[in-house]
Amino acid sequence: MKIKEIISVLQEMAPLAYAEDFDNVGLLVGDQDAELTGVLVCHDALENIIDEAIVKNCNLVVCFHPILFSGLKKITGKNYVERAVVKAIKNDIAIYAVHTALDNHQNGVNKIFCDALGLINTKVLIPKQNFIRKLVTYTIPENAEKVRNALFEAGAGNIGNYEDCSFNSKGIGTFMGNENSNPQLGQRFEFVQTDEIKIEVTFEKYLENKILKALFQSHVYEEVAYEIYELQNQHQNIGLGMIGELAQPMQEKDFLLFVKAKMQADGIRHSNFLGKEVKKIAVLGGAGSFAIKNAIQAGADAYLTADLKYHEFYQAENELLLADIGHFESERYTKNYIVEYLRKKILNFAVILSEENSNPVKYL
Numbered sequence: 001m002k003i004k005e006i007i008s009v010l011q012e013m014a015p016l017a018y019a020e021d022f023d024n025v026g027l028l029v030g031d032q033d034a035e036l037t038g039v040l041v042c043h044d045a046l047e048n049i050i051d052e053a054i055v056k057n058c059n060l061v062v063c064f065h066p067i068l069f070s071g072l073k074k075i076t077g078k079n080y081v082e083r084a085v086v087k088a089i090k091n092d093i094a095i096y097a098v099h100t101a102l103d104n105h106q107n108g109v110n111k112i113f114c115d116a117l118g119l120i121n122t123k124v125l126i127p128k129q130n131f132i133r134k135l136v137t138y139t140i141p142e143n144a145e146k147v148r149n150a151l152f153e154a155g156a157g158n159i160g161n162y163e164d165c166s167f168n169s170k171g172i173g174t175f176m177g178n179e180n181s182n183p184q185l186g187q188r189f190e191f192v193q194t195d196e197i198k199i200e201v202t203f204e205k206y207l208e209n210k211i212l213k214a215l216f217q218s219h220v221y222e223e224v225a226y227e228i229y230e231l232q233n234q235h236q237n238i239g240l241g242m243i244g245e246l247a248q249p250m251q252e253k254d255f256l257l258f259v260k261a262k263m264q265a266d267g268i269r270h271s272n273f274l275g276k277e278v279k280k281i282a283v284l285g286g287a288g289s290f291a292i293k294n295a296i297q298a299g300a301d302a303y304l305t306a307d308l309k310y311h312e313f314y315q316a317e318n319e320l321l322l323a324d325i326g327h328f329e330s331e332r333y334t335k336n337y338i339v340e341y342l343r344k345k346i347l348n349f350a351v352i353l354s355e356e357n358s359n360p361v362k363y364l
Contacts, residue, residue: 001035001036001348001349002032002034002035003030003031003032003033003034003036003060004033005036006060006096006346007026007027007032007096009342009346010062010098010342013105013341014098014101014102014105014108015101015206017101017204017205017206018100018101018102018105018238019100019104020100020103023066023099023101024068024069024070024097024099025066025097025098025099025101026097028095028097029067029085029088029093029094029095030088030093030095031092031094032094034059034094037058037059038053038057038058038059038060038349038350038351038352039346039349039350039351040058040061040062040354041061041063041335041339041352041353041354042062042354042356042358043064043065043331043334043354043358043359044063044065044067044358045061045063045084045095045097046067046080046084046356046358047080047084048356049063049084049354050087050088050091051087052354052355052356053091053093054091054093056350056352058093059094060093060094061093061095062096062097062338062342063095063096063097064097064099064102064109064334064335064338065097066097067084067085067095068097072085102334102338103285103286104240105238106124106237106238108334109331109334110124110240110241110242110284111242112285112333112334112337113242113283113285113304113330113331114242114244114283116263116332117246117258117259117281117283118246119245119246119281119283120247122242122243123243123244124236124238124239124240125240125241125242125243125282125283125284125291125294125295125298126239126294127235127236127239128238128239128240130230131205132202132203132204132205132230132231132233132235133204133228133229133231134200134202134203134231135156135199135201135203135211135215135226135227136198136200136227137198137224137227138171138173138197138198138199138226139197139199139219139220140184140185140194140195141170141195141196143218143219143220144168144197146218147215147218147219148199149218150214150215150217151199151201151214151215151218152164153214154203154207154211154214155203155207155210156201156202156207158202158203158204159202165202166200167199167200167201168197168199170196170197171195171196171197171198172194172196173193173194173196174191174192174193175191175192176189176190176192177189181222181223184221184222202233204238205230240284240291241282241284241288241294241295243280243281243283243298243300244280244281244283245279245280245281246278246281248279249278250277250278252273252274252321253273255278255302255321256268256321256323259304260325263329263330263332265326265329266326266329266362266363267326268323268325269308269323270321270322270323270324271313271316271321271323272316274320274321277301278321279301280300280301280302281302281303282298282302283303283305283330284303284304284305285305285331286330286331287306287307287327288306289305289308289315291303291305292312292316292322293315296317301320302320303316303320303321303322304330305323305325305330306324306326306330307327308322308324326359328360328361329359335353335354
């Protein structure tokens with residue numbers, strides 16, 4: 001098995017198109033055509049993680065945070081990023097990062113966060129915008145089922161908890177071929193009027209090439225008529241953060257102690273207690289100050305995230321309980337999820353959970 005075959009599985013788990021524009025995800029270091037020896041999954045691909053991969057004979061390191069985030073002008077081993085990259089290259093070890101591709105997935109970082117707290121009725125806090133497109137095409141009734149099925153197989157027609165969704169309407173199509181045409185119906189220079197089915201399906205925009213390929217391969221017409229529109233609809237299953245509910249409401253202090261235990265946090269910074277129970281909880285793994293207003297607008301009683309600055313605690317505005325539980329802590333179980341996912345998909349290669357704790361923040 002080659003490394004690129006594992007990359008295909010990783011992209012099923014966290015499509016790169018889901019990542020934020022500022023991010024650096026995917027294969028960062030290494031040769032995807034190399035034969036795989038083993039996979040080591042970690043939070044941060046630091047130098048000691050590369051050492052662990054060497055010892056455990058793993059030539060693919062799958063990390064959550066990208067070790068290469070911004071461009072490198074020199075690679076001389078003078079800092080922790082360069083040292084990790086140099087050691088990986090010297091030892092033919094590939095590094096693959098998932099980061100916001102998994103942050104934005106409905107089963108990714110924030111669902112893992114919610115599950116660790118036992119939250120129910122979860123949904124995306126900030127749905128992704130401008131991510132849905134619509135395909136409209138036309139064909140004869142005898143070809144409609146084949147076209148629809150091909151589009152569904154390519155990934156079109158998924159809406160929330162439903163798949164194979166389409167709208168179909170009957171109409172009359174007309175055409176006349178010129179001297180270079182080879183019409184499926186009628187003859188050259190003949191005006192043809194025929195029954196047609198209009199098929200409409202939505203799809204995630206990164207699938208467009210795949211969708212069009214399926215359309216052209218399944219359609220009987222020499223020239224396929226189609227239109228693609230960008231929709232304003234939010235994508236309810238892709239986006240940052242998540243909001244859910246506790247099975248039973250809790251007092252604020254009890255809730256934070258519960259979070260501290262569940263997320264194995266050594267310390268939690270929080271805004272003023274408001275003297276009310278909390279039940280509806282918003283979460284966003286990693287740095288999430290940008291979503292405080294979203295949490296308030298969603299009616300959350302508490303918002304759990306990380307990397308909050310002094311003045312950002314004022315943004316709670318006595319509307320909710322704002323808590324910084326630590327960056328690493330808020331994403332703690334992500335690497336466990338990746339390991340479990342890969343082990344289900346890959347049966348003949350070792351997928352190893354790193355034993356190293358890469359959290360750079362310590363507490364007295």
